[in-house]
Amino acid sequence: MRRVYLDHNASTPVHPEVVAAMLPYFSEHYGNPSSIHGYGRDARDAVDAARGGIAAFLGVAQEELVFTSGGTESDNLAIKGVAHASGAGHVITSQVEHHAVLRTCQALERAGYAVTYVPVDGDGLVDPDAVRRAIRPDTILISIMYANSEVGTIMPIGEIGRIAAEHGIPFHVDGVQAFGKIPFSVRAQGISLLSCSSHKIYGPKGVGGLYIRKGTKMVSIQHGGEHERRRRAGTENVPSIMGFATAVSLRARDMPGEAVRVGALRDRLWDGLRAKVSEARLNGHPTRRLPATLNISFRGVEAESLILALDLKGIATSAGSACTSGSLEPSYVLTAMGVPAEWALGALRCSLGRSTADEDIDYVLEVLSAAVQRIRAVSPAAVA
Amino acid sequence: MYSEILLDHFRTPRNVGMMRDADAVGESEDPSCGDLARFFLRVMDGKVAEARFQTYGCGPSIAASSLVTELVQGRAVDALAALTPDVIERALGGLPEERRHAATLVADALQAAGARYRERHPGEVSRV
Numbered sequence: 001m002r003r004v005y006l007d008h009n010a011s012t013p014v015h016p017e018v019v020a021a022m023l024p025y026f027s028e029h030y031g032n033p034s035s036i037h038g039y040g041r042d043a044r045d046a047v048d049a050a051r052g053g054i055a056a057f058l059g060v061a062q063e064e065l066v067f068t069s070g071g072t073e074s075d076n077l078a079i080k081g082v083a084h085a086s087g088a089g090h091v092i093t094s095q096v097e098h099h100a101v102l103r104t105c106q107a108l109e110r111a112g113y114a115v116t117y118v119p120v121d122g123d124g125l126v127d128p129d130a131v132r133r134a135i136r137p138d139t140i141l142i143s144i145m146y147a148n149s150e151v152g153t154i155m156p157i158g159e160i161g162r163i164a165a166e167h168g169i170p171f172h173v174d175g176v177q178a179f180g181k182i183p184f185s186v187r188a189q190g191i192s193l194l195s196c197s198s199h200k201i202y203g204p205k206g207v208g209g210l211y212i213r214k215g216t217k218m219v220s221i222q223h224g225g226e227h228e229r230r231r232r233a234g235t236e237n238v239p240s241i242m243g244f245a246t247a248v249s250l251r252a253r254d255m256p257g258e259a260v261r262v263g264a265l266r267d268r269l270w271d272g273l274r275a276k277v278s279e280a281r282l283n284g285h286p287t288r289r290l291p292a293t294l295n296i297s298f299r300g301v302e303a304e305s306l307i308l309a310l311d312l313k314g315i316a317t318s319a320g321s322a323c324t325s326g327s328l329e330p331s332y333v334l335t336a337m338g339v340p341a342e343w344a345l346g347a348l349r350c351s352l353g354r355s356t357a358d359e360d361i362d363y364v365l366e367v368l369s370a371a372v373q374r375i376r377a378v379s380p381a382a383v384a
Numbered sequence: 385m386y387s388e389i390l391l392d393h394f395r396t397p398r399n400v401g402m403m404r405d406a407d408a409v410g411e412s413e414d415p416s417c418g419d420l421a422r423f424f425l426r427v428m429d430g431k432v433a434e435a436r437f438q439t440y441g442c443g444p445s446i447a448a449s450s451l452v453t454e455l456v457q458g459r460a461v462d463a464l465a466a467l468t469p470d471v472i473e474r475a476l477g478g479l480p481e482e483r484r485h486a487a488t489l490v491a492d493a494l495q496a497a498g499a500r501y502r503e504r505h506p507g508e509v510s511r512v
Contacts, residue, residue: 302419304442305394308386312395345418378400378446380411380422380438 003314004360008200008292008353009149009177010318014243015202021246022204025239033236034225043238050245057248058186058194058211066210066228067241071176074195074210075100075143077232078172081218082141082193083108089140090114094126094155095336097145101174105143114138123285124153124337132163142171146178150333150349151284152293154178161190170216176200176208180251181290182259192216198240202354203247207240254354262352263291269350269361270294276369283334283347292352297343298372300381306348309371315364318349387477390447397446399436399453406436408461408504410497414489419445421493423452425461427501430508432456432464444479444486448472452490464498467491 005013025046031039033047048062055062068074079101083091093105095117105115116134120126126144135142142164147154157173164171172193178184179194180201186194194211198204212218212231224233273280279299298306303319310317319331330344339347350364386394403424411422419441426434435453439446455467455475469487473479479487502508 300440302441305446308394308443312391341418375446378397378438378449379440380420381440 001314002360002363003316004364005316005355006350006352006360006364007316007318009152009349009351011199011205012202012353013355014199014204015247015250017250018203018243018246022239022243025242029238033238034227043236047236047238047241050241053245054209054248057252060186060211061214063229064211064214066212066231067236067244068208068210068232069206069237070199070208071098071174071195071197072100074176074197074208075172075174076104077210077221078193078195078212078218079104079108079141079143080221081231082170082172082216083113084221085217085219086140088112089138090116090136091141091143092116092118092131092134092139093143094118094120094145096120096124096126096148096150096333097143098149098174098176101143101145120153120336122338123288124148124151124283124333125285125288126155126160128156128159128163131160135163135167135169139167139169142169143174144171145174145176146184147182147290147293148284148333149177150331150347151295151337152177152290153285154182154288154290157184157191158189164192165190177290177293180248180255181292183255186211198244198247201247201251204240204243207237207244209244258354259291262354262356265356265358265361266292266294266350266352269352269364270296272361272365273369276365277372280372281343283337283339283343292356294350294352296348296350297339297346298348298376299343299346300379301346301372301375303346303348305375306346306368306371309375310364310367313367313371315367318351319347385480386443386447389451389475389477390444390479393447393450393476394443397437397450399434399450400438401436402438403434403436408497408501410493410495410500412489412492412496414441414485417441417485419485419489421445421449421490423449423493423497425456425497425501427461427505430462431458431460433458439490441489442483442486444476444483445489448476448486448490449493451476452494456494461498461501464494467494 029042031043033044055065118130170192175194176197179196192213197208283295334344406424407427408425413420421439424436437449439449469491473487
């Protein structure tokens with residue numbers, strides 16, 4: 001049976017060149033980068049080179065990049081690190097952030113901070129003016145994601161960055177879904193902190209980074225040794241950092257061509273589905289969207305049954321919503337976008353990647369349109 | 385995650401669709417998740433001669449509905465209450481904790497159809 005992986009926004013296969021770059025750092029160059037001896041110096045040189053490579057990709061200074069255990073830790077460090085440096089105040093974020101940001105902000109609320117969750121429009125966009133209007137004299141941080149993981153909508157980061165700069169407020173961007181997928185400039189867009197992750201871009205899991213612009217006032221949230229310029233205690237995960245840096249260098253090389261190729265496949269999938277299946281809708285911005293993300297709904301089709309039908313045919317996709325403990329809730333992202341529940345419950349996310357081939361799209365078109373028809377046939381809405 | 389029995393019923397659901405001249409129709413909706421199951425029964429001599437279903441919901445809800453249309457075949461309407469959520473779950477080869485609502489939904493819809501039949505045929509006793 002053909003197998004097609006269309007869940008690259010969840011995780012990606014590690015690139016073979018990345019695996020090769022990691023291997024020597026398990027049992028050959030295994031020293032602790034903090035050690036003084038030759039083994040330690042080898043590891044330190046490797047981590048420095050990795051940091052230099054990723055910093056160059058982002059167009060930032062080496063010492064502005066901190067390695068973490070991944071996107072979630074980067075978001076926690078950015079938000080709590082800035083908040084705790086003030087001790088009190090107001091944070092602005094959006095209703096459609098990843099849980100790593102939303103739940104960190106909720107934790108701040110419980111600790112006495114104030115948080116404003118700005119809404120989004122029907123395409124999933126944050127209105128920069130809404131951010132401007134939310135600013136208070138005690139606002140200490142603005143945190144808005146670069147691109148949404150469920151629907152792929154790309155936020156007006158440059159405009160929000162200008163507003164943050166005008167008011168002298170640090171601006172954190174959760175860049176996990178955009179980093180290495182679309183080109184952007186950290187400096188030109190006024191970003192003070194940027195979270196990024198390795199396993200979304202064909203690197204290993206368990207490693208990520210946080211760019212911290214020089215001069216950003218923040219405190220460490222994990223205490224211990226003096227690693228990462230005292231911003232993140234803990235021995236550096238050297239093999240994974242090497243893998244992360246290699247993954248980034250491959251993105252620098254492959255990203256422009258791949259964005260065009262995968263974007264065309266994604267559009268062909270949507271055009272084909274629209275032609276074959278009635279009552280289908282696209283969720284997310286029609287054009288300001290990550291090139292590989294397609295979030296779609298079919299009226300009268302519940303997402304879990306569709307995902308199962310596709311899985312039985314070797315196709316891996318995901319739903320914005322997850323049925324847990326007997327209660328299926330429409331995705332909070334789609335709800336914030338005003339998508340009616342009858343559509344939101346059937347939302348299916350297909351996220352393509354470097355391995356997605358032309359024939360995969362043909363296969364998915366055939367299987368998906370048949371699955372929708374079959375599920376509709378057993379539905380009470382079906383006309384016998 | 386799901387048993388082969390469940391997957392088989394999901395892949396090739398039996399007795400799908402509405403029945404125009406059913407002797408009883410019963411349905412149940414899970415308000416928390418929007419799943420809905422509906423059964424149509426044709427009854428002869430107090431026993432289920434034919435059952436069909438329409439279900440909107442997750443894979444297990446669809447599979448459980450299909451399975452139940454087979455389980456009720458030839459069964460006395462008065463004995464449908466024996467098909468409890470536990471019995472349906474066991475017949476499906478088990479359900480993950482977070483999908484057990486599927487068996488409850490389907491059992492409720494079936495009981496509703498049985499109750500509807502008895503309302504319309506008071507005093508009828510099934511000949512076993």
